[in-house]
């Protein structure tokens with residue numbers, strides 16, 4: 525099911541047969557250097573399964589990022605529920621295949637997810653959880669209008685919590 529369209533991208537729900545294309549993103553050692561380790565094939569299958577369950581339970585999750593010009597799946601971007609300091613927050617997350625970095629594709633998708641979140645979900649705030657060393661991801665959050673809210677420890681590692689409030693989006 526198609527969820528969002530931007531000038532260059534379609535965001536649609538993942539399907540089980542996306543595993544090979546998504547593995548090119550999530551099994552890439554360089555792209556996953558801020559994760560405990562790259563995902564192997566079964567990890568990618570579980571990733572897709574987790575998002576199918578999120579669609580069923582929450583109506584959203586990480587969606588497949590597809591290039592309109594050739595129909596290729598080149599990443600993911602979407603909205604997931606995350607527990608932060610005991611509260612439920614909605615996170616904008618993104619991963620792009622390395623050969624497409626630096627073309628503002630993550631920013632284009634993240635902005636569409638931000639606008640979707642504030643238009644369709646009963647939330648006043650959206651967040652992105654980012655390792656401090658992940659400068660590219662931090663820059664995407666900034667270009668998405670977010671600022672650092674606080675720092676938390678997740679899976680034993682410091683993470684910055686970037687956030688934006690709904691009333692901050694009017695001018696963007």
Ligand SMILES: CC(C)(COP(=O)(O)OP(=O)(O)OC[C@H]1O[C@@H](n2cnc3c(N)ncnc32)[C@H](O)[C@@H]1OP(=O)(O)O)[C@@H](O)C(=O)NCCC(=O)NCCS
Nearest residue numbers: 555618619620625626627628629630631654659660661663
């Ligand atoms: C983070 C990620 C999604 C960004 O995707 P992208 O499509 O290249 O992002 P954009 O082109 O929209 O923006 C990237 C910005 O980061 C900047 N950037 C990239 N590498 C950087 C670095 N090492 N230091 C500082 N800035 C950096 C780019 O210059 C660009 O900013 P600019 O437009 O002001 O020049 C991509 O690098 C990725 O998939 N990383 C691996 C997965 C990941 O870490 N996801 C986030 C988890 S929190």
